Amino acid sequence: xxxxxxxxxxxxxxxxxxxxxxxxxxxxxxxxxxxxxxxxxxxxxxxxxxxxxxxxxxxxxxxxxxxxxxxxxxxxxxxxxxxxxxxxxxxxxx
Amino acid sequence: xxxxxxxxxxxxxxxxxxxxxxxxxxxxxxxxxxxxxxxxxxxxxxxxxxxxxxxxxxxxxxxxxxxxxxxxxxxxxxxxxxxxxxxxxxxxxxxxxxxxxxxxxxxxxxxxxx
Amino acid sequence: xxxxxxxxxxxxxxxxxxxxxxxxxxxxxxxxxxxxxxxxxxxxxxxxxxxxxxxxxxxxxxxxxxxxxxxxxxxxxxxxxxxxxxxxxxxxxxxxxxxxxxxxxxxxxxxxxxxxxxxxxxxxxxxxxxxxxxxxxxxxxxxxxxxxxxxxxxxxxxxxxxxxxxxxxxxxxxxxxxxxxxxxxxxxxxxxxxxxxxxxxxxxxxxxxxxxxxxxxxxxxxxxxxxxxxxxxxxxxxxxxxxxx
Numbered sequence: 001x002x003x004x005x006x007x008x009x010x011x012x013x014x015x016x017x018x019x020x021x022x023x024x025x026x027x028x029x030x031x032x033x034x035x036x037x038x039x040x041x042x043x044x045x046x047x048x049x050x051x052x053x054x055x056x057x058x059x060x061x062x063x064x065x066x067x068x069x070x071x072x073x074x075x076x077x078x079x080x081x082x083x084x085x086x087x088x089x090x091x092x093x094x
Numbered sequence: 095x096x097x098x099x100x101x102x103x104x105x106x107x108x109x110x111x112x113x114x115x116x117x118x119x120x121x122x123x124x125x126x127x128x129x130x131x132x133x134x135x136x137x138x139x140x141x142x143x144x145x146x147x148x149x150x151x152x153x154x155x156x157x158x159x160x161x162x163x164x165x166x167x168x169x170x171x172x173x174x175x176x177x178x179x180x181x182x183x184x185x186x187x188x189x190x191x192x193x194x195x196x197x198x199x200x201x202x203x204x205x206x207x208x
Numbered sequence: 209x210x211x212x213x214x215x216x217x218x219x220x221x222x223x224x225x226x227x228x229x230x231x232x233x234x235x236x237x238x239x240x241x242x243x244x245x246x247x248x249x250x251x252x253x254x255x256x257x258x259x260x261x262x263x264x265x266x267x268x269x270x271x272x273x274x275x276x277x278x279x280x281x282x283x284x285x286x287x288x289x290x291x292x293x294x295x296x297x298x299x300x301x302x303x304x305x306x307x308x309x310x311x312x313x314x315x316x317x318x319x320x321x322x323x324x325x326x327x328x329x330x331x332x333x334x335x336x337x338x339x340x341x342x343x344x345x346x347x348x349x350x351x352x353x354x355x356x357x358x359x360x361x362x363x364x365x366x367x368x369x370x371x372x373x374x375x376x377x378x379x380x381x382x383x384x385x386x387x388x389x390x391x392x393x394x395x396x397x398x399x400x401x402x403x404x405x406x407x408x409x410x411x412x413x414x415x416x417x418x419x420x421x422x423x424x425x426x427x428x429x430x431x432x433x434x435x436x437x438x439x440x441x442x443x444x445x446x447x448x449x450x451x452x453x
Binding site: 065067068069076077081084085088 | 331339340341343354438441442
């Protein structure tokens with residue numbers, strides 16, 4: 001089935017494998033970084049970067065729809081809500 | 095390549111659980127929960143991927159081009175929205191806990207129980 | 209203790225995952241079946257949106273109401289607090305002076321507001337043709353309002369999105385989705401039946417019947433729910449900062 005139909009969006013299999021493995025390693029490292037960052041505000045920034053990495057991963061998984069929602073929710077909406085909650089509870093934590 | 099994405103999924107879920115177990119701050123725990131949930135997107139999309147296929151959009155490609163599975167992508171989309179809703183609700187509860195007890199440390203919060 | 213448990217869990221989890229068909233060889237029955245019929249049945253070229261708003265539309269109604277309930281729950285939890293805060297206002301952020309918004313931030317935020325609205329609207333209205341839809345479009349639309357707040361114009365922000373109106377828009381979004389489905393019942397068709405003309409050209413914006421309509425309502429609902437959550441949290445922060453001064 002591979003390569004039966006070639007469209008402008010078909011990526012050569014070898015290149016696609018390399019891309020996916022690279023981004024998967026980045027995502028695993030990103031998840032570790034989010035968990036190991038203990039300062040809250042920094043953690044939110046790392047989470048935002050992790051959201052962008054996830055979006056790139058979904059793009060290589062041929063899921064543009066999920067890419068868009070991972071970008072909007074994971075990299076924009078969640079950090080906004082988290083930063084607001086942190087600013088609300090901040091003084092006692094520092 | 096056959097199993098590597100699934101190993102990454104297991105790694106993400108393990109690292110997230112480690113974060114929840116060792117964290118001393120409710121908001122930090124909520125962020126770790128986001129990480130745990132993000133493993134489910136990778137799992138869903140990894141299961142539905144088909145080598146050499148295109149995304150399931152036929153705006154400018156022939157209709158019967160081999161495409162990856164649209165059903166798991168729709169599920170992942172739902173998953174993302176539910177995650178946002180759950181996070182908002184958890185944060186509101188964490189803020190209320192902080193307001194009432196003046197701390198976000200789960201160990202200290204446990205003492206206020208009852 | 210934790211590591212023993214976690215190692216066991218991850219080992220079992222991996223064991224289960226490795227039983228799956230290998231990456232890239234998805235054999236499942238549903239995906240290929242839908243891919244065969246979707247474009248012909250719905251005249252929508254975005255099959256993911258067709259699945260979300262048509263084939264499992266009933267499921268998406270439930271998901272809409274999860275979001276609706278979460279926003280309402282956030283509002284209720286935080287509103288109870290506001291009553292308490294008014295009795296004993298404490299400035300919990302007294303040690304921190306909010307820096308004035310710089311001109312660069314203000315200019316960039318205002319410059320981006322217009323394009324962001326356009327992108328959000330485009331995303332919410334093209335679910336049936338391109339990778340987009342109500343969920344993404346709704347969040348992007350709500351982001352435009354947050355940019356206005358970022359530009360330092362909280363008064364404009366609260367004037368543009370008073371809580372009453374946001375509440376009403378959110379209800380209209382969730383209710384509109386359900387109503388699109390209910391309208392089918394009155395004409396004797398099954399719930400959420402796609403009763404609008406499907407159009408002739410797959411990929412045209414006017415094609416695909418109710419899919420486009422539902423996506424629009426989902427966009428309204430998501431934008432309003434997100435704005436409601438953000439403005440509830442914002443009001444909390446502002447209330448406390450003003451309280452002690």
